Amino acid sequence: MTARIERPLSPFLTYRWTLTMALSIVHRATGIALYFGTLLLAWWLIAAASGPAPYAYVHAFIASIFGRLIVFGYTWALMHHVFSGIRHLVWDLGYGFKASEREAMTWGALIAGISATVLLWIVAYAIGGGR
Template sequence: MADVNRGNRPLSPHLQVYRPQLTSMTSILTRITGNALVLGGILITWWFVAAAAGPEAFATADAVLTSWFGKLVFFGSIWALWYHTLAGIRHLVWDQGYGLDVETAEKMGLGIIIGSVLLTLFTVIVL
């Protein structure tokens, strides 16, 4: 039967009213970094396949991956790897029932962001 009372239901919050929380943004970013890591893995696979295919194919793949664009992609992949790893550890902690209150969850989200940046810089500079 048709809902004749449609006008009395509340509307969803619009983007002008809704303020994204840190925990929702870190959750979305975890999904984005997971997909980005797949793309980085495809590039590395392309490099290995090109190495097996012959010198011409390898020269093309190597030129792309060692260019400024390739270095930028790998830098982003390093950050995505650290971010995704730390977010996975956070989810393991949450699965155990710890850190579920809002204050702790926000501190963990901020820790993931700061930690991933610091670990990325450490990886690039030291290694």
């Protein structure tokens, strides 16, 4: 019979999860999501340049419930990535490392990303983009 070797746990498994850690992971995930959303944007631009029939096809997809959810998610990913990127830039400049500053910037990035997304969609619908 062989003895069981006790191996240490990976450090991230022993950390207490914080909002800062979670949003750093979300920042990376939104970066990946932006690649796929940009393909949708490219599809829309190519269809617009290709004529009315291809544009109508793309517009029908984007105007569907599923399409609007994807575009809304893309908008949120973009807004979150921008504000979280500003947070990372502040850190790269050497500021905001105190616990209270980290927490405030994290909450600020989260709230700003959500608020900017909702505000952008309200403005888009107000000027007629939601028809």
